[in-house]
Amino acid sequence: xxxxxxxxxxxxxxxxxxxxxxxxxxAERAGFIGCKVSRSREGILILGHTYMTLQDNWYTDDQxxxxxxxxDAMRAAMQFAxxxxxxxxxxxxxxxxxxPWFSRIDLRESSKFVPDFWxxxxxxxxxxxxxxxxxxxGLCWYPxxxxxxxxxxxxxxxFPMKFLERLT
Numbered sequence: 001x002x003x004x005x006x007x008x009x010x011x012x013x014x015x016x017x018x019x020x021x022x023x024x025x026x027a028e029r030a031g032f033i034g035c036k037v038s039r040s041r042e043g044i045l046i047l048g049h050t051y052m053t054l055q056d057n058w059y060t061d062d063q064x065x066x067x068x069x070x071x072d073a074m075r076a077a078m079q080f081a082x083x084x085x086x087x088x089x090x091x092x093x094x095x096x097x098x099x100p101w102f103s104r105i106d107l108r109e110s111s112k113f114v115p116d117f118w119x120x121x122x123x124x125x126x127x128x129x130x131x132x133x134x135x136x137x138g139l140c141w142y143p144x145x146x147x148x149x150x151x152x153x154x155x156x157x158x159f160p161m162k163f164l165e166r167l168t
Contacts, residue, residue, distance in 0.1 A: 002043025003140050003151045005089075005129070007033065009158030011051055016131060018053050019093040026059045027066035028093060032077040034086035037124055043152070044125065046087060046140070052080060065105060067092060074113065082120040089138070090114065090128040100132040102139070111148070114141050127151070136164035 007015075011033075019029045034050035058073040081088045090110060094100040102110070110128040117126040127140035127148065138151035156162040 001142070001149050002153075003046065003125075003138075003149055004043065004153045004155065005035075005046045005048065005138055005140075005151050006155045006157055007048030009156045009162065011048060012131075012156040012162070015051050015091060016093065016133075018051070019091070019131070020095065023056060023059060025061045026068070030054055030067050030069060030073075030090060030092040032080070033089045033091055033129070034080055034084055035089060037087045044140070044142070046089070046125065046127075046151075048089070050080070050084070050086070051091075052077060065109075074116065078117060078120050081117055081124075081126075085121065085124075087121065087124040088117050088126050091131065092129075093131050095133065097133050097135075099135045100130045100137055102128070102130055102137070106130065110139070114148075118143060129154070131164075134164075 031054055032052040033048040036047045038045045054069055054073050058069050060068045060070045062068040077088050114126050125140050125142045127138055129136055129138040136154045139148035140151055141148045154164040
């Protein structure tokens, strides 16, 4: 399945700016991107439109993880999905240059919480992104499929336009 994720360059800069902020105890930050989805013969187009910052008190001090958020974060993201008819994508950062990928913990935990969004928006795809200083990668869970699909292309539209990942 061909999946293209687009967001504005301004939103990408805002996301990265938020994710690099220090937290009192969490080693990394996370957020959610609310999206609209369009389907065509070529595949799926996911348009990021709203970035949701996780409040500091939504993080749990659990040293097993770089970032662990609590039920308040999930409730807020699920409410956003419900209220705005939005597809939701969790996002976090690995601070290095080059194409990032998810750790085993990232993959295990996202496979647990991403499908929860189907409780409020069962017909929409949901997923997760990991950004680096100059690139990004993502996974998308589509309602009719049991396993996530790798996002084929991630594009930041604006000036400058950035092609963060392309699998062709």
